Amino acid sequence: MSRVSRQKTRTIFAWPLALGVATLAGLVLGLTGDGPRDIAAWALLGLAPLVILGALLRRAPDPSSSPR
Amino acid sequence: MTRWAGTYSWPFVTRNTIRTWYLIHRWSSLICTAFLLMLCVTGLPLIFHDEIDAAMGGDAESALAGAPSAESGLPLDTMLATALAERPGEVPLFMAFSQDSPLLTVTTGPAPDAPGSEMTLLFFDRASGASLGSAPGNALMDFLLQLHTDMFLGQPGMWVLGAMGLLFVLALVSGTVLYAPFMRRLSFGTVRKTRSGRVERLDQHNLFGVVALAWMAVIGLTGAINAFADPLIEGWRDGEVAAMTAAYADDAPLPPERYGSLDAAMAAAQAALPGKSPQFIGFPGGDWSSGHHYAIFFQGDRPVTQHLLTPALVDAATGELTDARSMPALNQALMISKPLHFGDYGGLPLKLVWTLLTLATIWVLWTGLLLWFRRSPGAIERRIEEIRTGARSKVPG
Numbered sequence: 001m002s003r004v005s006r007q008k009t010r011t012i013f014a015w016p017l018a019l020g021v022a023t024l025a026g027l028v029l030g031l032t033g034d035g036p037r038d039i040a041a042w043a044l045l046g047l048a049p050l051v052i053l054g055a056l057l058r059r060a061p062d063p064s065s066s067p068r
Numbered sequence: 069m070t071r072w073a074g075t076y077s078w079p080f081v082t083r084n085t086i087r088t089w090y091l092i093h094r095w096s097s098l099i100c101t102a103f104l105l106m107l108c109v110t111g112l113p114l115i116f117h118d119e120i121d122a123a124m125g126g127d128a129e130s131a132l133a134g135a136p137s138a139e140s141g142l143p144l145d146t147m148l149a150t151a152l153a154e155r156p157g158e159v160p161l162f163m164a165f166s167q168d169s170p171l172l173t174v175t176t177g178p179a180p181d182a183p184g185s186e187m188t189l190l191f192f193d194r195a196s197g198a199s200l201g202s203a204p205g206n207a208l209m210d211f212l213l214q215l216h217t218d219m220f221l222g223q224p225g226m227w228v229l230g231a232m233g234l235l236f237v238l239a240l241v242s243g244t245v246l247y248a249p250f251m252r253r254l255s256f257g258t259v260r261k262t263r264s265g266r267v268e269r270l271d272q273h274n275l276f277g278v279v280a281l282a283w284m285a286v287i288g289l290t291g292a293i294n295a296f297a298d299p300l301i302e303g304w305r306d307g308e309v310a311a312m313t314a315a316y317a318d319d320a321p322l323p324p325e326r327y328g329s330l331d332a333a334m335a336a337a338q339a340a341l342p343g344k345s346p347q348f349i350g351f352p353g354g355d356w357s358s359g360h361h362y363a364i365f366f367q368g369d370r371p372v373t374q375h376l377l378t379p380a381l382v383d384a385a386t387g388e389l390t391d392a393r394s395m396p397a398l399n400q401a402l403m404i405s406k407p408l409h410f411g412d413y414g415g416l417p418l419k420l421v422w423t424l425l426t427l428a429t430i431w432v433l434w435t436g437l438l439l440w441f442r443r444s445p446g447a448i449e450r451r452i453e454e455i456r457t458g459a460r461s462k463v464p465g
Contacts, residue, residue, distance in 0.1 A: 006458070007255075009248050015256040016247075020282035027286060030414035031407060032372040042417040048279045049424035055257035055275055 015051075022047050081249055086456050090448070093242035098440060100235040101433050107229070107291070108430045110216040113209070115411055115419050115426070121206055129171045134195030137172040138165035138345045141194030144330035147172055150199060151190050159324040161187060162356070164348035167367075170195035173203065180324065180353025223298060230295025236288040240281060247278055252458030260459075266442065271459075273435040280428045287429075290405035300402050301355055304395060312381055312391040313358040321359035322352050322384055330362065332387035337364040337380035340392045344369060347377060352384045360384060375403050375413075 022044045030041030113120065135141060148160055151174035161182065162175035172194040177187045191200035218225035251274070254260075259271040277284075310317070334346065344366035350356030357363035361381040367374045380392035394400070407413040411422035443451075 006252055012248050012251045012256070016244075016278045016281060019279055023282035024286070027283075027408060030418060031375070031404070034371055037371075038414045038418070041414050042421060045283070045418065045421045045425075048283060049421065049428065051257070052276055052279050052428060055259060056272075058257065 019048055019051060081456065083452065083456055086246065086249065087448075087452050089242045089245045090452055090455065093239055093246055094440065096235045096239040096242060097436055100232040100239065101437055103229060103232040104236055105430065105433050106219075107216060107232075108426050108433070110212045112423060112426055113212055114216060115422050117209060117213075118412070119416075119419075120209060124206060129166065129169045132169045132171055132193050132195065134170040134193070136165070136167050137170050137194035138167050138347070141170055141172070142197045144334060146197065147192055147194060148174065148330055150192065150197065151176065154190060154199060155188060158188070160327075160351050161354050162348055162350060163330070165346050167345060167347075171200075180321070180351065180359075181355075226295040226298070230292045233288045233292035233295065237285055237292075240277075240285050240288070243274075243277055244281060246455050247274060249457075250274065250455045250459055254459050266439070267459075269435045269438055273432055273439060276428045276435075277432045280425050280432070283425045284429055284432075286408060290409035293402055293405040294409055297402055298355075300399050304399050305355065305358070308393065308396060309358050309361075309363070309381065312393065313361060315390075316358060316360045319360060324352075327352070327384050328387050333362045333382040333384065334364060336382050336387055336389045337362075337366070337392065340380055340389050341366050341378060344378065350379075357381070361390060375407055376400055377403060 026041040026044030029037045029044065141147075144163065148163065152158065152160065155176040158176040158178055159180055160174060161177050161180070162173075164173045164175075166172070170193050172192045174190045174192065175187050176190065189203040191203055192198065193200060214220055218229065221228070254271075257275060259275060260267050262268060330349070334349075337346075338344075347365045347367045350363040350365070352361055353359050356365075358381065360383060362384045364380045364382060365377045366380065368376050368378075376394070378392060378394045381390045382388065383390055395403070411418055
């Protein structure tokens with residue numbers, strides 16, 4: 001359900017914060033090593049595009065069906 | 069963190085503060101969007117610079133067999149003599165080494181302080197001594213790189229693009245501030261579909277923007293730092309190099325015919341910095357050295373330090389070491405920011421991720437532009453109200 005009751009700020013930023021931490025960790029890991037660290041960098045940095053893809057593919061609720 | 073915990077404690081909820089952040093977001097974005105779209109579009113092929121050069125026959129390196137030119141091969145003096153024989157009347161400006169192959173490059177020009185446009189880059193095989201000719205130019209990639217770096221405007225162009233990078237970061241910050249009240253009643257990742265398309269664009273703008281936020285901030289900041297690369301090098305040369313070579317301050321610049329042995333200079337430098345691998349040599353009188361020294365730049369021997377350079381200054385006439393010091397913190401930040409901006413340090417998969425995130429950035433810019441372009445009269449007040457109260461299901465088209 002996309003419509004939710006009033007969310008706390010920390011709820012709103014939970015996903016963005018986790019993705020931001022993953023991105024920065026990936027950047028640092030990739031820079032500081034090769035081999036396993038590069039693979040970790042790909043995975044951590046790749047999360048952001050995956051999350052966008054997931055959100056776009058998820059069946060979005062159609063607000064036009066609700067009374068306007 | 070406790071201030072964030074309560075429902076009503078986000079400090080930006082009043083109408084006036086939202087209006088302020090909204091206007092900051094609108095104008096910081098509007099000013100930099102055209103530049104950023106150009107930077108994204110030119111940056112996409114630049115991510116694959118190495119692969120494109122290789123595919124277009126410019127990969128002289130992979131065909132060479134032998135020890136890396138940074139480690140061993142024919143004497144450097146022999147290689148330099150070969151290079152200068154190809155460019156009669158010119159002087160050496162740089163010699164650069166490969167950590168992976170015998171490829172060795174020499175840059176020459178008409179004078180020690182020749183500008184980049186008058187330089188010639190030559191390729192050699194340090195294992196066999198063979199000349200591999202001029203560096204294969206790629207006019208399209210050079211054009212894109214120049215556009216991406218300074219828009220053919222030199223240092224002023226770099227400053228403009230650096231400022232655009234900082235405005236981009238301001239747009240990211242203000243956009244994040246507005247994200248909180250707007251998303252009060254929407255769960256993360258929601259993209260609402262409507263007939264007008266405005267709400268869908270807005271939701272996509274927010275989703276793409278907040279997910280790619282950290283990456284965009286890093287690219288914007290490192291890009292802005294790169295815009296100040298030349299002044300940072302000049303500052304290093306005029307400050308630290310001048311201090312290291314104070315004893316030479318009153319001497320006239322060393323003329324090229326008095327340059328001494330490169331191999332002796334390299335031996336002296338490596339004695340001072342054991343275990344480090346040379347990356348390139350800046351010849352006397354250029355941006356990267358004093359008027360009297362070979363500046364031999366060494367890279368660290370671990371992955372974390374291989375992006376950091378330590379120069380050893382060797383008297384070009386006598387081959388004696390003058391000083392070797394790591395570069396100042398700002399210059400170190402510049403060196404670290406380069407790979408972080410280019411995304412070229414983690415193999416092809418990292419470049420593909422860089423591509424996807426660049427495409428996401430383009431979409432954020434494009435949807436933002438459309439949201440502004442297709443606004444209607446009085447839209448600002450409605451938008452501010454929409455952000456303040458949180459997105460509603462009853463959508464104003």
